[in-house]
Amino acid sequence: MRAQLDADFERFKSELPRDIAAHVREAYRIDLTARYLGQTVPHPIGKGSGQLSLNERQLEEDAAAGLGFAVLKTLIAQDEAGVQSMAAWAIHETRMKVERRRVVGIDRGWTVTWKGRGWDRSLDDYLALLRTGRDLTRAGRLLVVPSVKYHLPRLGDPFVESEYRFTNSRLAEAWGEPPFLVEKDFSPTLAGDSLAEVRPQILRWLHEVPQLIRHTSPIDTRVALKLMNARFEDGFQHEMLLAGGTGDALVVFNRLFDQARSVAYGGQDLLERNLRVLGSFSWRGGRTGTFSHPRPGLCGTGGISSGRDVMAYAQAGCEAVQLHTMFQLPLDEYSAHEGSRTQRVLHQLLFHPDDGLIAGLQRLERDGMLHRRDGELHFLDVPHARFER
Ligand SMILES: Cc1cc2nc3c(=O)[nH]c(=O)nc-3n(C[C@H](O)[C@H](O)[C@H](O)COP(=O)(O)O)c2cc1C
Numbered sequence: 001m002r003a004q005l006d007a008d009f010e011r012f013k014s015e016l017p018r019d020i021a022a023h024v025r026e027a028y029r030i031d032l033t034a035r036y037l038g039q040t041v042p043h044p045i046g047k048g049s050g051q052l053s054l055n056e057r058q059l060e061e062d063a064a065a066g067l068g069f070a071v072l073k074t075l076i077a078q079d080e081a082g083v084q085s086m087a088a089w090a091i092h093e094t095r096m097k098v099e100r101r102r103v104v105g106i107d108r109g110w111t112v113t114w115k116g117r118g119w120d121r122s123l124d125d126y127l128a129l130l131r132t133g134r135d136l137t138r139a140g141r142l143l144v145v146p147s148v149k150y151h152l153p154r155l156g157d158p159f160v161e162s163e164y165r166f167t168n169s170r171l172a173e174a175w176g177e178p179p180f181l182v183e184k185d186f187s188p189t190l191a192g193d194s195l196a197e198v199r200p201q202i203l204r205w206l207h208e209v210p211q212l213i214r215h216t217s218p219i220d221t222r223v224a225l226k227l228m229n230a231r232f233e234d235g236f237q238h239e240m241l242l243a244g245g246t247g248d249a250l251v252v253f254n255r256l257f258d259q260a261r262s263v264a265y266g267g268q269d270l271l272e273r274n275l276r277v278l279g280s281f282s283w284r285g286g287r288t289g290t291f292s293h294p295r296p297g298l299c300g301t302g303g304i305s306s307g308r309d310v311m312a313y314a315q316a317g318c319e320a321v322q323l324h325t326m327f328q329l330p331l332d333e334y335s336a337h338e339g340s341r342t343q344r345v346l347h348q349l350l351f352h353p354d355d356g357l358i359a360g361l362q363r364l365e366r367d368g369m370l371h372r373r374d375g376e377l378h379f380l381d382v383p384h385a386r387f388e389r
Contacts, residue, residue: 048322049147065342069143077150077167085151089117109267164216178220206243224249271303278316307357317386
């Protein structure tokens with residue numbers, strides 16, 4: 001098996017197999033099937049919302065590379081008159097800096113420094129991109145999911161429902177067949193927004209927003225909440241997970257915020273915080289001690305740069321992961337020397353003989369922590385074991 005993995009890692013440096021999951025199943029008897037927002041995807045590696053899912057070319061390239069799924073750049077919701085209560089997020093910014101993050105001289109991994117925010121073009125442009133994504137999804141080539149930032153009120157104020165209703169009606173119309181899938185971006189910690197300073201306010205959003213999105217959508221809708229890293233202690237992250245339990249999926253957790261530099265950041269600190277919070281989380285920790293809504297699926301995000309990291313999120317309960325930074329590294333950071341960045345990332349995360357996902361699953365089997373069913377190892381058995389204990 002090790003010899004096969006070494007050989008695959010070498011030969012796939014120039015080109016990945018056409019159907020990655022089928023190859024892995026045949027060669028290793030490993031079923032990489034993963035899940036995002038209730039949808040089955042061929043393997044767990046997806047692309048997080050951001051600058052890498054802004055246009056048709058990027059989606060086409062990702063489909064060709066065999067990416068698991070892609071989340072589109074975050075759209076800022078609007079009402080019929082075009083008013084956006086979260087307009088401050090629709091700003092234009094082109095400069096991104098990919099750099100190593102250093103804290104008191106210690107290297108903390110790659111981060112992307114960027115001051116921009118959400119989608120800055122028109123709603124019609126976004127709908128055209130969504131239709132491309134819909135076609136790729138229907139063709140079974142790449143699951144594509146839109147991301148939206150809708151109005152978030154102060155504690156005593158009502159939600160601006162007209163923004164939810166108008167935006168959802170346009171998106172759902174472009175999407176067509178139910179279920180309509182959408183990810184809701186919560187990142188008001190960016191730029192130190194004062195909205196993010198009141199804990200009960202955040203918990204109310206998380207609790208109420210999924211129902212509001214479903215209720216203002218013209219067709220059956222599934223909602224993923226992308227949770228922020230709030231500027232509070234780990235226990236509050238747990239409270240956010242429980243409050244967001246009314247969602248169909250939770251993406252955990254968006255980048256950290258550097259107060260001094262006024263920028264969001266990722267890397268090792270983000271990875272460690274997210275894994276620590278997830279590792280100490282229990283669905284039974286709720287104030288009432290019970291959990292009425294079906295438990296949402298978890299999707300990991302933050303600081304992933306190896307298959308080991310993907311395994312760590314899976315062992316913390318995540319059924320899939322979404323990356324951004326790793327798709328932006330200088331080319332000489334990848335072992336593969338040909339192909340798109342997406343291909344190179346998949347090559348590294350899946351096939352690396354020591355740090356790849358296949359090696360990680362085999363290691364779990366060797367350690368007696370993962371067992372074959374019908375002769376195969378199943379990726380999804382890893383996250384599922386987490387909350388069954
Ligand atoms: C330049 C940049 C732009 C991003 N834009 C968005 C966005 O519009 N919406 C969103 O939900 N997340 C956004 N993200 C967050 C990423 O999707 C991802 O969740 C986060 O960066 C953590 O993953 P990573 O460490 O692999 O980058 C952005 C990240 C970067 C680096």
